[in-house]
Amino acid sequence: MNPLGTGSRDPLLSWVVRSSGTGERQASREVEVARDADFTDLLWASGPQPGQEPNLRYGGAPLPSRTRAWWRVRVQGAAGETSLWSEPATFETGLLDPGEWSASWITHPDWAGDTDADALPLLAGEFRSGGPVAAARLYVAGLGICVPSLNGAKVTAAVLEPPYSDFARTIDYSTYDVTALLQDGPNVLGLRLGTGIAHVTAPPDRYTKFAATIARPRALAQLEILGEDGSIQRFVSDGTWRTALGPTRRSHWYGGEDYDARLVVADWDRPRGNRSDWAAAAVVPWEVELAARAAPPIQVVETITPVAMTNPAPGICVVDLGVNIAGWPLLDLTADAGHEIRIVPGEVLDGDGRVAQQEIGTPVESVYTTTAGQQSWHPEFMYHGFRFLELHGLPAGSGPEVCSGLVLRAGNESTGRFSCSNEVLDATHRIIDRAVQGNMFSVLTDCPHREKLGWLEETHLLFGVVSNGYDVQAYYRDLVRRMAEAQLDSGMVPDISPEFVVFDGGFRDDPNWGGAIVLAPWQLYRTYGDVATLRTYYPAMQRYLAYLQGKADGDLLDHGLGDWYSLEEKPPRAAVATWGYGQVAAAMAGIADVLGESGDADDHRKLLLRIRAAFHERFFDGADGYGRGQAINALALDLDAVPDELRTAVTARLAETISAAGDHLMVGEVSLPAVLRALSSGGHDELIYRVAARTDWPSYGYQFVHGATALTEAWDGPTTGASQNHFMLGAIDDWFVRRLAGIDQAADSVGYRHAVIRPAVVGDLTEASASIGTPYGPLASAWTRDDSSLRLEVDVPVGSTALVQVPLPDPSWSVEAAPESTVTKDGFHQIGSGHWSFRAAPSRSAR
Template sequence: MVTNLRTCDLTDPLGLETTRPTLSWQLTGPAQTAYHVRVDGLWDSGEVESADQRVVYGGTALTGRTAARWRVRTRDAAGDWSGWSAEARFELGLLDPADWTAAWITHPDWYDEGNPRAGEGRPLPLLAGEFTLTRPIERARLYVAGLGVYVASLNGAPVTDAVLEPPYTDFARRVAYATHDVTALLRDGANALGLALGPGIAHVFPHQDRYMKFYGSKAAPRAIAQLEVTYADGTSDRFGTGADWRATEGPTTRSHWYGGEDHDARLAVPGWDVPGTDRSGWHPATVRPDGTAMLRARACPPIRVTEELPATAKLVATDGTAVFDVGAVVAGWAELRLDLPAGHHLRLLPGDQLDAFGRVIQSKPTTGAPIFSTYVTKDGPQRWHPDFRYDGFRYVEAQGLPGHVGQEALTALVLRADNEHIGRFETSNALLNDIHTIIDRAVRGNMYSVLTDCPHREKLGWLEQTHLLFDVVAYNYDVAAYCRELAVTIAEAQTEDGLIPDIAPEYLVFDGAFRDDPNWGGAMVRVPWQLYRWYGDTSAMETHYDAMRRYVGYLTGRAEDGILGYGLGDWFGLDDTTPVPLVGTWGYWRAARTMAKVAGVLGRDDDAKRYRALTDAISAAFTGAFFRGERFGGGGQASEILALDMGVVPDELVPAALDRLSEAVRTGAITVGEIALPALYQVLGRAGRHESLYGFATSTDHPSYGYQVRHGATALTEAWDGPTRGLSQNHYMLGAIDAWFYRTLGGIGQAPGSNGFRRLLVAPAAPGDLESVRASTATPYGRVSVAWRRTDGEFALEVEVPPGSTAEVRLPDLGLTSHDGPGTAVGERAWEVPAGRWTFGGSR
């Protein structure tokens, strides 16, 4: 009856930092009227009259290393209690800097107190330490962190399948450590822990022969690890990095976050991370003076290999160069699988497109250039991929590869943050399915430890997509814990005067609007609110309220008479008549309006009143500054859309404005960029202009999504005409249509005033010649699915509502004469239903 128990939106997490974690669950039976939670030995909630399926641990504050088991039972409306659920677990990490007795260490050649660039150009370090276990163990935990990228192994085996650790943070303020259960990897007697280091984005050094987005060092390569062992007799031991560790150079001779990685397999150090290896020729590890105050537990899923795509073809360019095609634009690693003698020098160039001669295209506006990795073979069967960086690619040009090597020699290992894939969308229209696929592929390609804009030339966390396309990501992936962590990263980037920069973390300080635009920095206000709306989670709003308030105050300080006169405008728009101040002021209005809502939910009534007044003042200023005759701004689409979204268009002018926009969208004459595009779907969707939106969705002329599909895009591109124009072939910033797919064609939305999908509004549209749709996603209460089909004179709709939710179901107006459905009728074609599977229909 009770299932899917989670702690802080994670399943059985290790290493939590919060001492009052959130506990949540789902139901498989009747709706809940009361709950009873037991955290063994720590807290008993008693029987609580509540329908809440998300509660905060209410016992005494937990302490570091606490391991807990918990379970829950619920009561239904008939007064019957379920049985106790299966047990869930969680465990806290190291909560105090004093809990760390290990030290930060590195290779001596990579540390010079007066030279942050020490080690550049040298092979990457390997660090190893041995320890002995003298009696049977009960459990073992490894707490480990590194800068910039580390790979940890125990007795020659990886301690985790997480890769590219640690995640992006402001490394001077916070470094995320991971906690691993390594009990099964330990052995009686001698054991060895190994740490391989790479520079990552923490240490981007000048690279003379390869592409650099920027260069500079936040932290040179280093690592810290602490292994805590509890023996069966109740005693314990602790082993950590320190002066007794040894260091040597490994076979990776160079790694650059942007430019590539070089590896000479002939230089591999046999047994470097297993016990008993002779390390007498190694150097003593250098203990760095860094403290442990910046270490914080990772609180969201790590990056993992989520797909393997074997090459679909080995192509041969006109000059004979081998080029592998993995069939889709992806982000991750190109893995070589070879059987060759030692000494073959290979150069691998990743790219998204090929030129007329069949060679990989690289240029600064597309992927960055040049980007390449090199590999020198050892003797015999071998596999290799970069360990310390990643690429965006579809094609891999392999220079120096012997001609007899076939397409089986290369496989794409697709990487992303391992947020559960929860969405499904499929229609009777193959083009719409392809559009959904390329958008999803671009989301995957940029879902790393932050949401990046592209996986090759930038690899930076540009913030506008994080909130403008929140729904696109959340319909398809469970990002409750992930986006909560993003909010932490955004708040860390805030400056003393309240500015939220356009990227977070701010590894590179841009100039002007590329650092300061409210439609980028507004993520600080919008993401916590969206977490509440989507998951019913108020914690991010509570945690970051001061940062949110300070940011709106910063915008107010920069505004003149309510107008914010700077910014990037409607980025990548096709209409140069849209005033930049109009777009910036809309972003300011949206932030203020959201703050009013946040303050209201948190019970800060005075603040809510003040922010509502600010919102009204901005609206009035917007109208005064940009309303000319019967149009806003320069009369372009973005100006009208944003004015309609704000509700400042006079009532008598709204129909004409909607007609103009609808006709332009229907005919494919769209000019908006990435800022106004999500608002276009919201404005026209609220107005019921689905036929026009469907016309644009099925267009194949430029500009359109269909144009990209018809011209070979396998991931959404940076520009409407990206496949033929160039630029990045892996950008999701124009992907707003995917939320419209789920919300409007699939009909999966929330009723007004609902949060966390407690009350669903299932109201699918059936525009144009669309014959059927199947859509589903996961909510905090369980899976919601919708499937509809229409034939001549009939419409059938199937809806699944999860336990704990209710739904209002509305059938589209298709001119049918009779409609029927279960539940309580609340309109001519509308019914209210509880949880369950329901069928609705209409006919002539």
Template sequence: MAGHPIAAPTALRVGHLTDPLGIDSEHPDLSWRLAGGRQSAYRIQVASTPELLAADACDLWDSGRVAGERTGGVEYGGKPLGSARRAHWRVRVWGMPDEETVSPWSATACWETGLLECSDWAGAQWVTAPEWASPDLHDPSSPLPLLAKDFHLDRPVRHARLHVTALGIYEPSVNGSRVGAAYLEPGCTAYDKRLLYATYDITDALREGDNTVGLLLGNGIANVPNVPGRYEKLHVSYGLPKALAVVRVEYADGTHARVATDGTWRTALGPITLSAWFGGEEYDARRETPGWDTPAADPSRWRPAAVAEAPDATLSARTHPPIEIVETVTPVSITEPAPGVHVFDLGVNIAGLPELSVSGPPGTAVVLRPAELLYEDGTVNQRFTGRQCYDRYTLRGSGPGTGSGKSKGNGKGDAPGAAAVTETWHPRTVYHGFRYVQVEGLPGLPGPDTVRGLVLRAANARAGGFRCSDELLNGIHRLIDRAVQGNMYSVLTDCPHREKLGWLEETHLVFPAVARNYDVAAYYRKLVRDMADAQTDTGLVPGIAPEYTVFEDKFRDDPNWGGALVLAPWHLYRTYGDTTTLRATYPHMLRYLDHLASRADSGGALLSHGLGDWIAFDDSTPKAVTATFAHHRIATALREIAEVLGLPADARRHADLADRIGRAFHSAFFDPANHTYATGSQAADALALEMGVVPEAERGAVLDHLIAGIRAAGDHVTVGEVALPSLLRVLTAHGRDDVVWDLLRRTDSPSYGYQVVHGATALTERWDGPTRGSSQNHFMLGAADEWFFGSLAGIGQAEDSTAFDRIVLRPTPVGDLRHASAWYDTPRGRVSSAWERTEEGGTLRLEVTLPPGPDSRVEVPVPDGAGDVRAPGAARPVGRTDGRASFEVPPGDWEFTVTS
């Protein structure tokens, strides 16, 4: 080995996932991280077994030495794998500046394909219970189906996979044990177009001899029944619950066995007696059949499954993290506002499942009412949903059971000498948004373990964190983060208690708040595919995806909502280097651009439809301002996308459109006498400055007008969700973070601080949400997190950078803030920025961590531009400007000190 040693690459991923099972791409994109140094070239090897890989016998692919610093988005270029095949891979890199220095091979990683062809599902039939097989004969009051299949394995198993999907909700089990950690599978899609299937490794769950696979079914949002008295946001049915599954077994001797859903499966109506996505779940534990999903099940209670009609939809693999339990919350208080009515306060607004632990006589019914707010009398307030939402659990009573939870003796006893059984239960086919749980019908006194909150969300890994010396700002960050979590399900919802719909504007307007806190590289691919699936034949992208209900025009067709089809993939590219999604979605983007042209004015530039600056206090901003702003952003992004995809003629056409839109916007809305746009609102000025259409000679005056408007409003924002990100970015871009500081420090309405001091525990739907009573878990106003990470801590990338290949750290001490810090896991690795200044303000210390790869730029703030900067020897100074000393800095941990 020549030169100095270089460490082996780490964090190998396929399609932004670690060792994924059941992906449906035969040429997935591969990525890795450097453990140190800088890469000049790489080599990837792929083999069908780890033994072949170790022996350099790469029967699938050997990329050879490929020059370049690329560490992600490398498409597998080997032999097509086909279905249910496993590939093992490794990578090594050459370093810089000595390009003959080569690393050891990385640890071996792998991926496995799913069932890629329709023929792979041959013999598998959609099945359900007879009572649920036909909509015409279905009784809505029927309990939900259980499905099971007993099978015999006559020799040792090498590995086994369960491939499964359902219309509705399914929960799989093998030999009496739940399979995997995922909840609410298979996730929300346009069920008439696409259904997701998952692949589970069930090798360890099987045994030589008799085995059983079980499936519990629920309605989900695929079938929302009309239940009298129960809340429902909408009524929709793509069909009754049914399931499709294939078990593939490879024996140790290389032979195979296969089990698929068909009429030989057994079925019974289970203990879930109601599954209403918006209204709640009911569960009668007396209907449980212990051991139903084991070979010991009593055959007398079972009937043959009914074969159901197959949905007319494409089966696609789930290639993003599923929904999982990520946290358990216990009550901070228990009150009894009325006799027999107990209210549990979890202390924080969450999305997930209320879990009940109770013992009592058989047939005792306990009702759980989740809510975000309380009435003055201390009972839960579900006013905002109108009709009631609640879960009901009917106790099994003494004796063992398997249910959805656990049973244990609690020593109280329900008969002399007998131990009572504690039954622990939570819903399995619905979820709620709530802070409070009102419990009615408890057979005894409640305790601290009676109710818990199980926090659910898509299991996207934590990717960043922020902290500073100001507790109000920390509180704002916590509100935003909790609201992102509460809406990060199989779609990015607007709120978990009321709508649970994927409103699209949030996916791009608040992308930094989502992506700086969580790794959403794989997750956003799914969201974008939902948008493409929702696109109509005319090119329209509706405001929600999947489009489970058709709203009136302004809610269905707004370019700040539909434009997510263009802007979300662009964010994916800028943040993670994802060209795959750009390429796949580009034809859909062009169709959407044609749709916008059909709604534009005669010049093809100005748009005037949609919702305007939604939830603004100042509603004077014309819809034409926000709609045309979106049109301009879309055309500008398409120019850049076309350049990335190597389509220069398209890029020029999109650039011409963006220029025409910009000129039309300025001509239509500029007020030269007052140096403002349209009505002079904060939103109009901010959007004009963000678009870059303000002439240079007027830019300072328009900025002054914007700031004067903020000051005149008492340092409050009056904008809504569309203009808010632009307003914060514009102020930062023009060196006015002091104005952002002033407005974020407000605690009267409208402000973030108002929510903090009025007891919000997640960001609310409106600026004055805690006292207005609208949604208490809504992340659409979460743009402040972009400022926390990107301005206070200063973590960002150069404008021409992709996937943080050119990191820029530009922290901004502001106000009387003493310290601020943030970290973020970029595709290259972790970057962190932490600054602290003395009480007297005479010294500032900045500590940075820069990941392996190219040098980064660190722009150190210098008070009044005249301080001394002590920099590490490895940092190369590149000049001072605008009160900052800039350095080119190699990877590593470094400290800078500034004294005045």
């Protein structure tokens, strides 16, 4: 990556070392940062720095705004050999000081007051450019959605910008390289504005989750042109810009978007366009901190073509994309002017083959009115969750080719994979991944058709599921920042972040939701080695823990939502809340250790011991462990509240309750990860496999065999009216990677510096494989077996080591391993980087 407009004066520079050998590691690294690609004008030279971390923070003089820098790295191996310099990479700082913004927030006069206009604004600014240009940068922020163009061309593939934030406090701006779009002479910078989630109304004819206004649409733009002679031209949004209402007649973040193509203004954002009758833009001040965009933006990542088209009623077509997505319906057709095409998106169909929207109660639809000729259109300022599109008013003879689906998600790099020989498990992985994608927007939402809000429990309960599949380092740093922005003066962190709407009771205050302010940064550190986020938000974490302590009664908490969406009789709310309290206390102890806050760490450990003791005293009932339910025993085990002498019995009790339920999980989303961890650590992976492979209700397979193409909100899958694109029950996917493929890290490891490969060969599986991204590079494990042998292939990135435990289907089998590996006293093979092969087979004496 070559980031543009970074907000850091001392960026962290990272790399991956590749080698075809085995046992390689980086002993030291050396970085150079320069103003030029030839590295003759150095900003900083680190000199050799000992360390195995594949990163180094820039250590030169603090970088000013607009700094364009080239950097390269070389490393020294353990034997003293030095690599060549890497190919140069680049980065550029953004506008780092508020005083460097000279642009004004502007909008159409009809949107400048407290009422809505009849359509959404177009803004155009005219300027002239002359002389040889070295570079041109466009800095843009908006409320709520802003789409920039220059001379009629899009300046970015990013969509639905800017991302969610507390718009009254912080708005992210983006930086774009527009050098190639400039023309010598007249130019026009265009901005199309939408309401986004910053202005949500409650129209009677469209669905809305909530109604609230932070601000009506407006934008801020600053274009800077650097001449080859060193001169700078600056062109900014202000009252000299011209504006008109455009062809988007209405856009509602939940309810849909209406567009009349007959009203398109030809060449409105090109120099040849006629804007003489446009109004002057209104300047609308907005006092807010501008933050440089740090995480990957939302992008179109896939185009889905229909698999079927039906005609359930005259004049109505229903298109089936074959998969549930979050994104845009795309029309591409030839028509006469004036056809009004209604697009009704939905996740399921009713008994008549029509799109069903009963779950939300009021309509969601987008309406497109055609112009004459060939044309294409999709919504631009909102998005839908859908598999089916019900189309009204298509021109006669139209087929399924007129409509497709554009899949949107945050552009986090896909770094993981999983597959195995069981189709039910493979299908479960696919639908969980599709649900993760469907909710990976500027925050992690919990369904794209109804909520579009950042409910926080999934950010930490499902961290492994998300990070196993995608590189979310920068993404999660942004999520944590938004949590901190949402934190109240009392220390409470609301259940949603940003808190666009205030809910009541547990829907606003639950330790398993608000605890994400502590647990997400801790998981970010364990997975990627990110200490900076811990340090930055440690005060916010301390305030949150103090808030929980103030609500506790005898080291127990009793507030929140309990085990949300449980099928069994829910465990006591106090048990679920106190488990969350304990998770926060445990993470805070670890975080304080990392930051060198030893006094705090001791205090947090003492608190954790008290919480465990209070949990045991309150909920242990002797004969039945901690109760008859699945969740309560799992929570006790996962909290480590169970005395050592009782742990085996309580684990057995948990397994028995699941077996007695026909190998079905009956728990809700909060306790589900704890159930899987408790079973696996207690030696019950075989039971988890039986659970995962079932197809009767309730199970993952039940969802799949009944037509789910993304994980659903409820175990019922498509047979109920709940959301059909909801990843909250997806914890099993982490077990697929960590136990079936066997990829994990040691308890004292950070960033997979010391990996552990320990596959579980269970059931009738004949193969399983997975790969995840780590700071050092890809880490992979793949095994296959038959009656005569088991083969395990392991790939360890340079800089990491691994302990490998080769699974033995039978105690009489033995392991053949590369002679370079070292066998530890507990039977693990210790290896370094590279590709390694292991084979297990019946020992010669057994043959």
